[in-house]
Amino acid sequence: MSVRRWIAVAAVASALFALDAFLPRVLNPYYATIVIRIGIAVIAAVSLQLVNGFTGQFSIGHAGFMAVGAYVSAAFSVYVGAGWLEGLLGVLPPAAARAVYFPFALVAGGLAAAVAGLVVGIPALRLRGDYLAIATLGFAEVIRIAILNVDAVGGARGFPLAAHDHPAVDLRFEGFGPVYAVVLVTIVVIARLVYSSGGLSFRAVREDEIAATSIGVPATRVKVEAFVVASFFAGVAGALFSHSEGYVHTNSFSFLRSFELVAFVVLGGLGSITGAVLAAAVLTSAPELLRGLGEWRMILYSLLLIVTMLVRPQGLLGTRELDLSWLRRRLG
């Protein structure tokens, strides 16, 4: 069993490496950017699904945690990581050195966002429903405005990922490999957390908090756990964003971005990981694919949202998952 698991991991890893090498040659840079943005949107949407869809706590400030991850990882790379990377480049081939360094930047962003999630979550998750939504929105804006006023990360000018002390070191990571490796890790971790006996606590809190506590579920802790895990992955998504763009500005993490993530989660179906993946992919590519329509583009995009909600109020997949057992049922 465990040998088979290692083979599977190795197969997935080599597939990612192959894609990483192959895709940039066939896709023009514009499409390549879209594919990367889809991956980042999927990570953020799936992590938000844990809070909004599975635990039933309506957070609309997820972009704030992406901002923390994006900026902390960027600052880490510029002020600390560039030196590490230069050292690594001296002893390893460039691709390997970059592959060794990048996870550190991502984890730095994720951990910073997780800490922010803990600090915001403990007071905010005492609130319910609309009040929680407003509080998370407020906290996200506080985070964004706070970053906007920090000069070390560029303030209102934005923050280019270039280290003055190590001008030769390239801190941009544009590959598909890292993004989609994180996409896979996010989906697997959150699916396994949720679809296990212990993970039933998340859904129990969503279904009925009073009943959940009456059978021994520490509801507040469960909510904070969900919030912290989700913030971690949002932070990693932010880190991938800043490092793939090579530049980061707080405008990318306004409440509009938060709302967009909520739209992915609701449209995909609250309580469906694959639904969030699907919605994030479709809704991230739709505005780009509709570009040919000029000024009608956003009108069509909005109509797409409205029609979907009218036709399927429970979201594309409801609480179901598109997985192997679903495929088996469909195919006979």
Add this chain to the structure above:
Amino acid sequence: MALLEIRNLTVRFGGLTSISELDFDVEAGGVVALIGPNGAGKTTAFNVITGVYAPTEGSVRFEGREIGGAKPFAISQLGIGRTFQNIRLFRGLTAVENVRTALAASHRSGIADVLRPPAWRRRERALAKEARALLEKLGLQRVADAGAGGLPYGEQRLLEIARALATHPRLLLLDEPAAGMNPSEKQGLRELVARLRDEFGLAIVLIEHDVRFVMDLCERVTVLDHGEKIAEGAPEAVRQDARVIEAYLGTSGGAS
């Protein structure tokens, strides 16, 4: 020492006194009924015992330990299970998932859930088996994989009891378990309560309006009215008690 000892319990919400200076004991393995007209404070008593409300005054001791004001999840983990008057199931989950949630509630393990080592798999299988065994004990095996929200009323009540049992309680509080049941379901419930006491060694407190229902089931009946205990004793004696008749039916003059 009694399993549950309530002494001098008073619960006030602002100016409203819901329970006033209540003394109430439950012995291990005993079945006690709590009856009284609407608004007598029965459900409030349950909510204080399970930590939903904190006592304004007085003490609640379970197995000698003070639990007044403790958090509901902590009280559940100490060994008090309950059901609700207006059924509170996890309606979006299946029947067996409802029970599994309760079985796994107290020991969650995030990292193991993600890495899924062999020990995790064994535990997961054991939990699934235990959940199904419990459903079978209550005659719910047929609906194990059905959505809890879609079950008929009587089965929802039973599932709520199954879920409470999954926390391995020593004291079980049933809030109007027979409400909305037909006579044959009520008979079944009566047999079930007796079985729970004998097989699981549970102490049971049940809130009930139907005095006949508790007659041959409970060794003791406590009657509340306007938050005060007005009678306590064997069911037959309580039924003849003048104050109880007055509380339920009013005085013979009808006035006041």
